[in-house]
Amino acid sequence: MARHTPHDHPHTAGRPAHRSGDRPLYWRIATELLGELRDGTIPPGERLPGERQLAEHFRVSRETVRQALDVLRRDGLVATDRRGSHATLPGPPVEHPTSLAFPVGARRPADPRAVDRATVAWEAPPPGHAEALGLAPHRPTLVHRYESAGADGRGRRRAVSSFSAVALAEVAELGRYRDRADGTSSVQLRRAYDWMRRAGLTLHHRDTITRLPDAPTVRVTRLVQDQYARPLEITDLVVDAQRDALVYEFTLPAAV
Known part of the structure; x- marks a missing residue:
């Protein structure tokens, strides 16, 4: 299994500024999606939009979205079952007054x-x-x-x-x-x-x-x-x- 340094992971690198060629496109999408998970756009435990919707949202291909989800899945930030993918970030439920x-x-x-x-x-x-x-x-x-x-x-x-x-x-x-x-x-x-x-x-x-x-x-x-x-x-x-x-x-x- 390939080894990864902490800088390979969006959850340890945060949301850094990206220069062209620094990171693969799927890594940038993974980082942007992680930002939306953290700010509550997609609350913990809630299902993520489908790959097609995410591809439209980020204006990339579905394959790029699939690779980005793999990055977050590898880090335990997203889980996938037969009903789809959902965020697994810790934290209390988001209030919806x-x-x-x-x-x-x-x-x-x-x-x-x-x-x-x-x-x-x-x-x-x-x-x-x-x-x-x-x-x-x-x-x-x-x-x-x-x-x-x-x-x-x-x-x-x-x-x-x-x-x-x-x-x-x-x-x-x-x-x-x-x-x-x-x-x-x-x-x-x-x-x-x-x-x-x-x-x-x-x-x-x-x-x-x-x-x-x-x-x-x-x-x-x-x-x-x-x-x-x-x-x-x-x-x-x-x-x-x-x-x-x-x-x-x-x-x-x-x-x-």
């Missing part, structure tokens, strides 16, 4: 019959978002799009979320997506609010719900600010509903 659902309107718990799609892109946000986030016109930022519909095509909801420069600078998990936000790969940011709280930000939400004229739908606009009144994120959600306008506010303390 209902109030932290991202984006607003995301189905929780996930309906296995629903068709969900989420992507991120690095692009100029909608004009209203840029103004709310204090961004210069046409300045790109991280934009998240979420679509969901029931198995019968009903109950459709569409959300567009934009993040501020403050959020991307202070929340490492969000900033990491900048170089991978191509607008096509499937990306879930379900724990975005939890990441913000872990970064020491107190979250103040202001949700405005307005019924759209001449349509059986409502628009929900959520603006999230921190304890210094700095904008962090704004989401516009359109969903089938029958409600009058409603505004409510609440605050989530930073994680201790």
Whole structure:
């Protein structure tokens, strides 16, 4: 059996900067995937996406993903059985408080019959978002799009979320997506609010719900600010509903 020095293993080398040719591509993918396991994007014990989904996520071949999983499997960070692969990192279960659902309107718990799609892109946000986030016109930022519909095509909801420069600078998990936000790969940011709280930000939400004229739908606009009144994120959600306008506010303390 081949011997490996500690620097051969992603879990001992951490997430180093990579220069071209320093490491094989599969080792870099293993390190990036390990980072997502550690920051809770994939909680301990939860099944990993399939090889095809991971290949789309990291924009590599399935063979590269397979080799990356082998690296993590060798180090005991991933285990595979007949139901698939899952993370085996130690640690307590990740909290999933209902109030932290991202984006607003995301189905929780996930309906296995629903068709969900989420992507991120690095692009100029909608004009209203840029103004709310204090961004210069046409300045790109991280934009998240979420679509969901029931198995019968009903109950459709569409959300567009934009993040501020403050959020991307202070929340490492969000900033990491900048170089991978191509607008096509499937990306879930379900724990975005939890990441913000872990970064020491107190979250103040202001949700405005307005019924759209001449349509059986409502628009929900959520603006999230921190304890210094700095904008962090704004989401516009359109969903089938029958409600009058409603505004409510609440605050989530930073994680201790």
